[in-house]
Amino acid sequence: MLFKDLFMNFCILATFSFFGSMLLNYLNAHFKTSTYIKRQWIGLFFGCLGATLMQFTFPVGDNVLLDLRQISIVLSISMGGSVAGIITTIMIMITRIILSPTIGLSAILGLINAATLCIVASWIFSRSMTFYKKWLYSGIALTIIATASLCIVLGRNEIDKVLVFIVVESAATLFIFMLTRSLRKNNELFEKVSKEAQFDFLTGLHNPRAFEKKFEQLQHQETDMAHSLLFIDIDHFKKVNDVYGHPAGDAVLFQLANVIQQSIRSTDYGARKGGEEFAVWLEYCQLTEAKMIAETLRTNVEKKKFILPNGKMIHITISIGIGMYPALMWDELLEKTDQALYQAKQQGRNRSCLAQSSL
The missing domain is CATH 3.30.70.270 (Reverse transcriptase/Diguanylate cyclase domain)
Known part of the structure; x- marks a missing residue:
């Protein structure tokens, strides 16, 4: 059952990543002078991803259901910056409250988890470093923050469930990093070919x-x-x-x-x-x-x-x-x-x- 649920989650992540990349290309082509509009749309799109992932939980033990919503925040920030990440985080928080009107410890930790990850990942992606390092440090931060919240909820006696979650979260983060890197390279190649088709190689003017x-x-x-x-x-x-x-x-x-x-x-x-x-x-x-x-x-x-x-x-x-x-x-x-x-x-x-x- 776990593998079936994880397969579904990975398919959702792949689908949203692919169409998110298409959305970013469309926005770059049609809103060249309005960066804020682009960030809003990216934030809303990946906010929908986070809300969707919350509907597809996976079990890691008896009465313990988890999801991969945190990855949508990192994805949003990687494509749209901190503004997009904030919008995605707010949408995830609202969805969490709607799904569980009763505010318990896990709900409070979930809200803190999302806000903390948004702040940390925004800071990481604003630094001058390679795309690989940004995702690596964000993935580590995501795993640490989510694991800390889970340990508080489950306690020391449920360490095996925590370890399962760490493996799943790390695998999902690695999967999305590899996918977004591939999409990023394809987009750069497409932009290069498009530019060569429109511009003169010697002067830089249109051909x-x-x-x-x-x-x-x-x-x-x-x-x-x-x-x-x-x-x-x-x-x-x-x-x-x-x-x-x-x-x-x-x-x-x-x-x-x-x-x-x-x-x-x-x-x-x-x-x-x-x-x-x-x-x-x-x-x-x-x-x-x-x-x-x-x-x-x-x-x-x-x-x-x-x-x-x-x-x-x-x-x-x-x-x-x-x-x-x-x-x-x-x-x-x-x-x-x-x-x-x-x-x-x-x-x-x-x-x-x-x-x-x-x-």
Whole structure:
């Protein structure tokens, strides 16, 4: 009977850990600027885990039923921090009171147990140490706190039951640690692959595929709000590669990407189109502001000293084509902006030109 109950508990822990990891990924994707909201949801989710585990007790002797609710607190803190852990702990306390309205010694110890573990685990996970050590110390703290409470309730004559509980609690903690570590590694790998699919490996800006996807998203917004587009090309970039070598060219591209990021607004979308060509989406940006941003960028590039791998410093210039919606319709915006860039080069480079509608 014990093994059947433990199997059920381990299945519940595995299920909640897996879906908790999925929930965390979803929250990170949709609430990037609201850490507090993420922590609340994580706390509520693992509070439900703690409440569920309290429904699936397992026997360690005659009239002695235990559960693994404490693990849900450590899980919550590991994924959502102390705020999530506090919410989970409060939900466990409320569930304990609802299940057993009569407050006896075991109930009081259970409440103290949960609160103490929350405080200790929050402190451990706030320290600067490896994920493995955080779980190791939290697991030790969990076992010590739970064992101490159990010893007080059962007394010295029930040491065999205490030992069984220690083995079960330690095994469950080790199981969850290994599972969460695996999920954590998978999530990190997924984030790495996702980033590589969206960002240019050399400059850190968005890649051509991400640029096209952004263009499609803007098209489907169905709004008349102004959007501006900058196409940027390095003047005489071939000479840099021919004279100083391709590593020097890569260094220039990397440093130019930094200048672009520093010259545009935080809400703007920089991308590398390929080679020495770059693009910037200026969302909700009128023509006057777009011209100012383009001129700021052009001036910043002209003034900057680009450092090559051999230590030599050179200057470069850029040409910029400026296009704007709705002055240009979506189906002609890219082409006309590219034509404006070509015009800037024809007129002597190191300048910007405005795209004109064919209408």
